Amino acid sequence: MDKERKLIIAGNWKMNKTVAEALDLVQGLKRELGSVKEVDIVVCPPFTAIAEVSKAILDSNIRLGAQSMSEHIGGAYTGEIAAGMLKEFSVRYVILGHSERRQYQGESDALIAKKALAAHAASLKPIVCVGETLNEREAGETEAVVARQLQLGLARLSKAQMEETVIAYEPVWAIGTGRNATPEQAQTVHAFIRRSLAAQFNDAVAKRVRIQYGGSVKPANARELMGQPDVDGALVGGASLEIRSFSDIVKNSI
Numbered sequence: 672m673d674k675e676r677k678l679i680i681a682g683n684w685k686m687n688k689t690v691a692e693a694l695d696l697v698q699g700l701k702r703e704l705g706s707v708k709e710v711d712i713v714v715c716p717p718f719t720a721i722a723e724v725s726k727a728i729l730d731s732n733i734r735l736g737a738q739s740m741s742e743h744i745g746g747a748y749t750g751e752i753a754a755g756m757l758k759e760f761s762v763r764y765v766i767l768g769h770s771e772r773r774q775y776q777g778e779s780d781a782l783i784a785k786k787a788l789a790a791h792a793a794s795l796k797p798i799v800c801v802g803e804t805l806n807e808r809e810a811g812e813t814e815a816v817v818a819r820q821l822q823l824g825l826a827r828l829s830k831a832q833m834e835e836t837v838i839a840y841e842p843v844w845a846i847g848t849g850r851n852a853t854p855e856q857a858q859t860v861h862a863f864i865r866r867s868l869a870a871q872f873n874d875a876v877a878k879r880v881r882i883q884y885g886g887s888v889k890p891a892n893a894r895e896l897m898g899q900p901d902v903d904g905a906l907v908g909g910a911s912l913e914i915r916s917f918s919d920i921v922k923n924s925i
């Protein structure tokens with residue numbers, strides 16, 4: 672598949688995997704995907720497995736991401752993890768504003784904007800998640816919701832920082848439900864996101880930013896989703912927990 676932008680497929684393991692399970696998974700992914708050059712492959716383990724996974728993927732084509740981080744650089748923030756701490760383990764990416772964190776931790780767009788800036792300050796590339804709920808979609812508010820999340824969540828970034836930021840479009844109703852957006856639905860919103868980025872930054876920046884789709888991505892729907900002109904990768908939850916399904920998603924996307 673020939674795309675304007677290099678695909679980036681990331682596995683969001685969420686609150687799953689002991690260290691031993693995490694190592695089994697990445698060893699398997701190294702075996703299955705070791706020769707893949709066409710796709711940037713990223714795994715996002717829980718914090719407790721980051722150190723060991725980091726060692727296990729040294730000298731491989733698999734990159735490391737975190738699932739969240741603090742907006743602060745350090746200090747009295749019990750339970751938080753700073754960008755600089757992630758850098759110690761060669762973490763390259765960090766997921767920000769996942770809908771589960773917006774929902775359960777009450778993360779706001781303003782907070783996500785601070786985190787995105789803190790990530791760039793430490794040379795981590797944020798994967799900023801946006802997406803509407805089912806109620807919002809049914810009320811015809813999808814574009815308004817996504818526009819607001821982009822406008823506020825990316826408000827502090829320079830053009831250069833934006834180019835090094837990944838957007839993940841994850842309709843909330845498609846996450847963990849088995850019900851993915853159709854390729855047409857995804858493409859429509861991805862194109863809208865790119866137009867919004869052009870207005871907020873400029874055309875050149877918008878053309879370079881990679882926009883992942885997330886929400887019930889599986890081996891069976893990966894090819895069609897990745898085939899859309901503005902879909903530049905995937906953020907995969909459930910199907911990233913098994914060697915077979917995650918590696919098939921990557922292989923089916925090439």
Ligand code: PGA
Nearest residue numbers: 846847886887907908909
């Ligand atoms: P899912 O999750 O693939 O299990 O739907 C996607 C995500 O939350 O990033």
